[in-house]
Amino acid sequence: MAELFYDDDADLSLIQSKKVAVVGYGSQGHAHALSLRDSGVDVTVGLREGSSSRAKAEEQGLAVASVADAVKGADLVVILAPDQVQRTLYAEDIAPNLKSDATLLFAHGFNIRFGYIKPEAGHDVVMVAPKGPGHLVRREYEAGRGVPVIVAVEQDASGQAWDVALSYAKAIGGLRAAGIKTTFTEETETDLFGEQTVLCGGVSQLIQYGFETLTEAGYQPEVAYFEVLHELKLIVDLIYEGGIAKQRWSVSDTAEYGDYVSGPRVITPQVKENMKAVLGDIQSGAFAERFINDQDAGGPEFKELRAKGEAHPIEATGRELRKLFAWVETTDADYTEGSAG
Ligand code: NDP
Ligand code: MG
Ligand code: MG
Numbered sequence: 001m002a003e004l005f006y007d008d009d010a011d012l013s014l015i016q017s018k019k020v021a022v023v024g025y026g027s028q029g030h031a032h033a034l035s036l037r038d039s040g041v042d043v044t045v046g047l048r049e050g051s052s053s054r055a056k057a058e059e060q061g062l063a064v065a066s067v068a069d070a071v072k073g074a075d076l077v078v079i080l081a082p083d084q085v086q087r088t089l090y091a092e093d094i095a096p097n098l099k100s101d102a103t104l105l106f107a108h109g110f111n112i113r114f115g116y117i118k119p120e121a122g123h124d125v126v127m128v129a130p131k132g133p134g135h136l137v138r139r140e141y142e143a144g145r146g147v148p149v150i151v152a153v154e155q156d157a158s159g160q161a162w163d164v165a166l167s168y169a170k171a172i173g174g175l176r177a178a179g180i181k182t183t184f185t186e187e188t189e190t191d192l193f194g195e196q197t198v199l200c201g202g203v204s205q206l207i208q209y210g211f212e213t214l215t216e217a218g219y220q221p222e223v224a225y226f227e228v229l230h231e232l233k234l235i236v237d238l239i240y241e242g243g244i245a246k247q248r249w250s251v252s253d254t255a256e257y258g259d260y261v262s263g264p265r266v267i268t269p270q271v272k273e274n275m276k277a278v279l280g281d282i283q284s285g286a287f288a289e290r291f292i293n294d295q296d297a298g299g300p301e302f303k304e305l306r307a308k309g310e311a312h313p314i315e316a317t318g319r320e321l322r323k324l325f326a327w328v329e330t331t332d333a334d335y336t337e338g339s340a341g
Pocket of ligand 2: 192194
């Protein structure tokens with residue numbers, strides 16, 4: 001059984017006694033900075049010159065400085081800029097200004113696991129990774145709850161790295177839900193695997209194939225949209241509440257029987273072999289290298305794939321239909337902020 005941590009396992013005063021620099025004020029950055037501040041922590045947000053996030057952070061009453069100035073004198077530096085910029089940001093703006101015994105904190109292990117950032121031996125290197133989007137992390141904190149976090153220590157120079165990581169996790173509300181002990185390697189590899197094969201990649205492809213199959217057979221796109229996309233949320237809510245078993249309990253016997261006989265026809269054992277190949281590319285660093293090389297070149301492959309995804313007919317159908325849904329709270333303008341991680 002994994003080792004779990006709760007509020008009682010952490011001492012909030014540890015993080016309250018430190019000067020914290022939060023670099024980046026996006027999805028995770030805003031949530032961490034605001035909740036740390038509300039937990040009585042001394043926080044400065046570090047942003048680049050001309051940052052579009054600056055006004056938002058200042059509006060919330062946070063101290064804002066350049067990345068270099070925020071990092072200078074900080075006891076703990078949280079790196080919450082996008083993964084693909086962290087390597088350069090670290091080399092150019094963070095490392096040269098970092099106190100020799102400052103703690104480095106990440107919300108995802110990518111740059112440490114794949115060696116893009118190699119901190120000096122004097123630093124504690126820890127991870128507190130919320131298992132949810134930043135906006136939910138903040139909303140839950142404000143509601144007196146929290147999003148579960150996973151916690152890891154890569155380098156423990158001070159002998160206090162675990163205590164500090166747990167104190168931080170408590171300050172952002174994570175230990176109100178639970179902290180799960182992991183390693184940078186396990187977090188990075190499982191996070192990438194989950195998003196690529198099931199949560200993002202797998203689900204997106206499954207929806208698109210379902211939509212294509214129905215519309216190519218002559219069914220109306222609006223009806224197909226409901227059947228393969230809209231209802232997914234209702235199904236996922238049931239799975240979230242009580243596992244696959246609760247979903248099967250709630251749907252009709254017809255749907256449950258169809259699940260058993262047709263699920264394995266669609267998702268064949270070959271899919272599991274494909275998943276193993278994806279995992280292999282994650283573990284070998286091949287995926288990381290492809291992503292970072294493309295990003296370094298300005299993201300040509302990324303932009304092409306994004307445009308192709310946006311051009312899929314299900315998106316146009318969805319945009320029109322959602323205008324008619326009075327009950328869907330999220331509007332199409334919402335996607336511009338942050339990402340799911
Ligand atoms: P975002 O894309 O939301 O971060 C945007 C922020 O980073 C903005 O404040 C932006 O400022 C700043 N930024 C972007 N580029 C640079 C740069 N070159 N130099 C300095 N600042 C820059 O990131 P996320 O919150 O999605 O991710 C942050 C970390 O959290 C990642 O490690 C991610 O894997 C992890 N994570 C994310 C989750 C999520 O919910 N999104 C979930 C769990 C972990 P500007 O206005 O200047 O562009
Ligand atoms: Mg994840
Ligand atoms: Mg992720």
